[in-house]
Amino acid sequence: MFPTHQRIEQLAQDLVEITAIRHQIHSHPELAFEEVATADLVARKLGEWGFEVATGVGTTGVVGTLRVGSGARRIGIRADMDALAMEERTGLPYASTQAGKMHACGHDGHTSMLLGAAKYLGRTRNFSGTLHLYFQPAEERGHDSGAERMIADGLFERFPCDAVFGLHNHPGAEVGTFMMRKGAFQPATDKVRIRVIGRGGHVARPHLTVDPAVVSASIVMALQTIVSRNVDPTQTAVLSVCSLQSGGAYGVIPNEASIELSVRCFDAEVRARLRQRIEATVHGQAQSYGAQAEIEYQPGYPVLVNTAEEVDFAVAVARELVGPERVDPDFGLVTPGEDFAFMLQRRPGCYLRLGNGLFHARSHPVHHPQYDFNDDNLPIGAAFWSLLAERYLTD
The missing domain is CATH 3.40.630.10 (Zn peptidases)
Structure with missing residues (x-):
């Protein structure tokens, strides 16, 4: 004591x-x-x-x-x-x-x-x-x-x-x-909600669909490069996928998927950079598959x-x-x-x-x-x- x-x-x-x-x-x-x-x-x-x-x-x-x-x-x-x-x-x-x-x-x-x-x-x-x-x-x-x-x-x-x-x-x-x-x-703490809009259909005819699950998977993987390739290595940032949901019925490719992110960093400029890169990455990945993405970026605490x-x-x-x-x-x-x-x-x-x-x-x-x-x-x-x-x- x-x-x-x-x-x-x-x-x-x-x-x-x-x-x-x-x-x-x-x-x-x-x-x-x-x-x-x-x-x-x-x-x-x-x-x-x-x-x-x-x-x-x-x-x-x-x-x-x-x-x-x-x-x-x-x-x-x-x-x-x-x-x-x-x-x-x-x-x-x-x-x-x-x-x-x-x-x-x-x-x-x-x-x-x-x-x-x-x-x-x-x-x-x-x-x-x-x-x-x-x-x-x-x-x-x-x-x-x-x-x-x-x-x-x-x-x-x-x-x-x-x-x-x-x-x-x-x-x-x-x-x-x-x-x-x-x-x-x-850190600053921001929450991001992403709605991926594809085109659903039968799992046996994937060529007639735009599978939001595949699009979401590509978005998630691309997001993992943002901290390592867009943030100064002397800075600290965390980008975590908290939720990824798509479909729920066997035999059905769903029409939509949703992703939720938690974003944290210790610098205002890094915070702004993260938002810019997240939004560009999500939209770019979705468009490359013929899908659309809607992003709700909710600023949390500074x-x-x-x-x-x-x-x-x-x-x-x-x-x-x-x-x-x-x-x-x-x-x-x-x-x-x-x-x-x-x-x-x-x-x-x-x-x-x-x-x-x-x-x-x-x-x-x-x-x-x-x-x-x-x-x-x-x-x-x-x-x-x-x-x-x-x-x-x-x-």
Whole structure:
């Protein structure tokens, strides 16, 4: 174990309540823009602890504000609240009570850690300035997300901050370890739907048809050359075929087929290049067979880019809390998308990772039916957020 910072010890008195809150949220998961009970719980607790509370921000978002002293600085800290549409198989006593819904990404833990910090800061008020806590819905949505809607609802005009911070738990790394990176950290994520239109017919007369299955197969193979031949080898990009469907009746060449792609990269220019090459490749392959292709290109989240000064600040706070040996300031790229990137387009800030425990029989990656947020992180995350706020909000 790492040396225990005084702040973590000070939060011990709140740990029973914060753990109970985490288990309550976990057992009652809510999907994107349905986080009504979670938002009510968050708003009620913030009000009890002396925060000004705004609800319904960006649909189901909650913002808690605490102003102390005469300091002019303002900080925003964000936690996400939504769950995933999947069945939980943990067998935990506080497992999901909602069929087909599960907190499989740890947002219940993210919300509870920030609430732990809120309770401590509401009690101690050992800072000078303005603290905004952004409890965000719908991070998992992939498009038209909670961050986008909160920003469109005037988040940074109504609750302005000079810098914004957020974190995500990171299974596979030890509990209480912090990882971050300057610049691009998590990728842009785009979804592509392709409809291949051929000409169906009898399997015994293929010469009278335009087989969409064959066209789709050619498209899939051609797409695999885009990253290797159209993206600078010093850059990183991923193009994955997630779905390929055609037909379903024996003896019938279908009229249509469908393909779905996931596209990810860490650079805006590469993102634009990928779209251009995907669209040209799909149309070119389809036309070469006498087929047609319709493409729905759905932009997802942008590249998440951390600003250098805010990363340095978060690194210093993490080192103060857990020691330098448990902080990695130059962690590698992380491939899941994250809509906190929209907030970082509007304000300087830092998104970081907090180790959720090494993998073993009871520790699983996020989006796994047996995943669970590690409660050992509750006091660590709450201590980090409260210490970060105090160090940032000084006269």
